[in-house]
Amino acid sequence: MKAPERYVVILAGGSGTRFWPASRKRRPKQFQSIIGPGSMFCQTVGRVLPLDPRGLIVVTNAAQVDDARAQLESMNIPVTADPGRVVPGGALLVAEPRSRNTAPAIALAAALVSRLNPEGVMMVLPSDHFIPDEEAFRQTLLSAEEVALLGRLVTLGITPHRPETGYGYIRKSVQPVGRAFAVEQFREKPDLDTALAYLESGEYFWNAGMFIWRADVIWQELKAYMPELAAAMEPLRDASRKETLESDMARAYDEVTAESIDYGVMEKSGRVAVVPSNFIWSDVGSWSSLWELEEKDTDGNAGGRKLVALESTGNLVRSEKTTALVGVKDMIIVETSDALLVCRRDRAQRVKEVLATLKKLGEDHLL
Amino acid sequence: MKAPERYVVILAGGSGTRFWPASRKRRPKQFQSIIGPGSMFCQTVGRVLPLDPRGLIVVTNAAQVDDARAQLESMNIPVTADPGRVVPGGALLVAEPRSRNTAPAIALAAALVSRLNPEGVMMVLPSDHFIPDEEAFRQTLLSAEEVALLGRLVTLGITPHRPETGYGYIRKSVQPVGRAFAVEQFREKPDLDTALAYLESGEYFWNAGMFIWRADVIWQELKAYMPELAAAMEPLRDASRKETLESDMARAYDEVTAESIDYGVMEKSGRVAVVPSNFIWSDVGSWSSLWELEEKDTDGNAGGRKLVALESTGNLVRSEKTTALVGVKDMIIVETSDALLVCRRDRAQRVKEVLATLKKLGEDHLL
Numbered sequence: 001m002k003a004p005e006r007y008v009v010i011l012a013g014g015s016g017t018r019f020w021p022a023s024r025k026r027r028p029k030q031f032q033s034i035i036g037p038g039s040m041f042c043q044t045v046g047r048v049l050p051l052d053p054r055g056l057i058v059v060t061n062a063a064q065v066d067d068a069r070a071q072l073e074s075m076n077i078p079v080t081a082d083p084g085r086v087v088p089g090g091a092l093l094v095a096e097p098r099s100r101n102t103a104p105a106i107a108l109a110a111a112l113v114s115r116l117n118p119e120g121v122m123m124v125l126p127s128d129h130f131i132p133d134e135e136a137f138r139q140t141l142l143s144a145e146e147v148a149l150l151g152r153l154v155t156l157g158i159t160p161h162r163p164e165t166g167y168g169y170i171r172k173s174v175q176p177v178g179r180a181f182a183v184e185q186f187r188e189k190p191d192l193d194t195a196l197a198y199l200e201s202g203e204y205f206w207n208a209g210m211f212i213w214r215a216d217v218i219w220q221e222l223k224a225y226m227p228e229l230a231a232a233m234e235p236l237r238d239a240s241r242k243e244t245l246e247s248d249m250a251r252a253y254d255e256v257t258a259e260s261i262d263y264g265v266m267e268k269s270g271r272v273a274v275v276p277s278n279f280i281w282s283d284v285g286s287w288s289s290l291w292e293l294e295e296k297d298t299d300g301n302a303g304g305r306k307l308v309a310l311e312s313t314g315n316l317v318r319s320e321k322t323t324a325l326v327g328v329k330d331m332i333i334v335e336t337s338d339a340l341l342v343c344r345r346d347r348a349q350r351v352k353e354v355l356a357t358l359k360k361l362g363e364d365h366l367l
Numbered sequence: 368m369k370a371p372e373r374y375v376v377i378l379a380g381g382s383g384t385r386f387w388p389a390s391r392k393r394r395p396k397q398f399q400s401i402i403g404p405g406s407m408f409c410q411t412v413g414r415v416l417p418l419d420p421r422g423l424i425v426v427t428n429a430a431q432v433d434d435a436r437a438q439l440e441s442m443n444i445p446v447t448a449d450p451g452r453v454v455p456g457g458a459l460l461v462a463e464p465r466s467r468n469t470a471p472a473i474a475l476a477a478a479l480v481s482r483l484n485p486e487g488v489m490m491v492l493p494s495d496h497f498i499p500d501e502e503a504f505r506q507t508l509l510s511a512e513e514v515a516l517l518g519r520l521v522t523l524g525i526t527p528h529r530p531e532t533g534y535g536y537i538r539k540s541v542q543p544v545g546r547a548f549a550v551e552q553f554r555e556k557p558d559l560d561t562a563l564a565y566l567e568s569g570e571y572f573w574n575a576g577m578f579i580w581r582a583d584v585i586w587q588e589l590k591a592y593m594p595e596l597a598a599a600m601e602p603l604r605d606a607s608r609k610e611t612l613e614s615d616m617a618r619a620y621d622e623v624t625a626e627s628i629d630y631g632v633m634e635k636s637g638r639v640a641v642v643p644s645n646f647i648w649s650d651v652g653s654w655s656s657l658w659e660l661e662e663k664d665t666d667g668n669a670g671g672r673k674l675v676a677l678e679s680t681g682n683l684v685r686s687e688k689t690t691a692l693v694g695v696k697d698m699i700i701v702e703t704s705d706a707l708l709v710c711r712r713d714r715a716q717r718v719k720e721v722l723a724t725l726k727k728l729g730e731d732h733l734l
Contacts, residue, residue: 020691021691308721308724308725308728310714310717310720310721310724311711311714311717319707321702321705321706321707322705322706322707322725322730322733323706323707323708323709324387324388324706324707324708324709324710324718324721324724324725325709325710326708326709326710326711326714326715326717326718326720326721327710327711327713327714327717328698328709328710328711331695331709333707333709335688335702335707338688338689339688339689339690339691340686340688340689340690340691340700340702340707341690341691341693342690342691342692342693342695342698342700342709343691343692343693343694343695344678344693344694344695346694347677347678347693347694348693350677350678350693350694351691351693353677353693354675354677354691354693357675357677357691358675358689358691361675363689366689
């Protein structure tokens with residue numbers, strides 16, 4: 001068997017609101033330095049480069065395409081928007097005409113990979129996850145690839161170590177598929193009791209939204225379970241020039257509806273397998289989860305050298321300025337050039353309501 | 368009886384630490400816009416100008432003399448540092464060589480007024496108090512002046528309306544002196560039970576540190592109760608040129624020790640009288656007392672138009688930036704160009720410990 005041709009598909013079109021005021025509509029979390037060195041997008045790209053992919057396909061949107069290009073070029077990766085000009089090790093940068101959740105973005109990427117190599121392996125990765133142990137991550141991707149080559153839709157299942165209610169879960173079946181397992185069921189975010197039961201059973205994994213499959217396999221399944229989406233994207237399988245690609249995309253996105261790949265394909269297909277994954281992983285879904293990941297001092301404060309904390313514990317501080325806390329507990333404090341947020345750590349989910357209020361007040365420049 | 372010649376003495380040498388990060392060593396509270404229009408110093412000067420004083424004597428220190436001059440000139444008040452060149456309605460601006468509490472500053476001012484008019488009335492006022500009802504304040508000063516002309520050391524006693532433990536108290540005697548009362552006793556800051564008893568008795572007033580007396584009367588009492596201070600300042604009674612004044616001050620301040628006028632004279636002299644004062648008054652001693660004075664919205668938040676508050680009550684926010692609070696209760700949040708403070712309102716007194724820590728860390732530029 002000859003070595004598989006790998007394409008890494010990076011989904012970088014999200015417009016997070018949960019890291020306001022650090023993230024903005026035009027500069028979302030993945031292009032920011034939230035945790036670790038450099039932006040989360042750059043870290044995502046950097047993690048897969050040692051796998052020597054034939055090409056990267058970065059799917060983003062018009063508002064973020066310049067940031068994506070600049071960040072790729074800062075890593076010395078040749079970037080093109082022309083599907084006919086992807087060089088080995090280079091990136092094809094595609095801007096969706098509008099955001100339609102993951103299924104259309106993935107179908108688009110599958111069409112583009114199909115033209116390059118119908119049997120090419122796609123590794124589909126979100127661009128804003130935290131995975132500090134890069135080597136373990138890559139080993140898991142290679143295990144998943146082996147299963148994908150058997151014609152499976154492989155998803156990474158993170159072994160849970162706490163009863164997290166903020167993630168979806170995947171239940172494995174007893175049926176092994178290489179180093180993976182067939183999937184019994186996908187589950188939505190559980191309540192705490194359910195999450196505890198999942199944790200104890202040892203049969204559930206966190207759904208990390210990372211997929212490995214052959215382009216021809218996902219295309220078959222798209223045709224089977226999302227036939228309208230597959231039909232709309234079909235012309236893109238022949239797009240060999242930037243202009244064709246753009247006009248084909250414009251037409252396709254007029255037709256497709258928003259849907260996640262989980263709901264559209266993964267929960268329906270009988271070919272899904274899950275690879276148990278033991279590396280540390282977080283989707284860094286909020287300021288609160290960032291606090292959990294950050295290094296903290298003995299008082300549980302994460303805030304770097306410029307923090308003076310008296311009678312203050314459990315805080316996350318992000319500011320260029322010397323910050324003094326007195327009697328402050330379990331707060332998120334974030335200061336940017338034009339806004340300041342002080343938020344109880346256990347209320348981090350309400351940050352999106354702040355944005356709704358700002359919009360109502362006409363402060364669109366802060367969104 | 369001819370109209371008394373009034374001199375308003377403004378004590379503007381304090382170097383507050385309690386309004387950090389808004390106030391700094393070189394730019395303390397009185398020269399900042401903390402509450403009300405303009406700086407507290409400008410408000411203090413503006414309040415007494417309608418009394419048409421013969422002159423203002425502003426006592427400050429070397430670090431703040433430029434700010435004081437600039438703020439006086441911004442009010443079109445002629446400023447001189449030369450005691451021989453004080454024009455009617457103008458200000459004599461004097462910088463103490465070092466800070467030695469109120470007694471030396473007041474003795475210095477008494478010496479300077481003595482040369483101009485030994486029987487001149489001195490109205491001695493701190494430069495950082497909040498007194499919104501200016502007319503009531505001036506009427507009280509005029510009442511106090513009548514008593515001062517009888518040869519009394521008059522102090523304003525603010526009628527308390529809550530059992531404040533942060534102020535010193537003055538107990539009146541039953542003996543009236545014009546519209547004032549002889550003073551029975553000065554009391555240090557009480558505990559809460561004592562403060563409640565003071566409030567109920569109706570015999571106690573808050574000590575606001577505002578004094579009205581004739582220059583010759585305070586000079587006699589200084590000679591009686593603080594003879595070393597009076598002796599050290601004696602030469603200044605003849606200083607008629609800037610250079611003489613400065614060299615005399617340098618010599619005098621080498622000898623004098625730090626002492627408050629309350630402890631040095633007021634608590635000992637038998638000539639003290641208190642004028643009951645009913646205007647709203649605060650020494651604005653901390654961020655916490657500022658929150659009490661500020662206008663607040665229905666949730667008890669004081670923070671102006673640029674505040675988005677969810678599930679947040681009882682906060683004071685000072686920032687040029689749009690500020691969002693989520694789940695934040697009873698906090699002081701102050702942002703300046705180089706520092707950020709988040710402090711529980713009932714811990715506002717600990718702000719000075721922040722400065723001690725910054726000093727230890729070598730961050731002197733933030734003090």
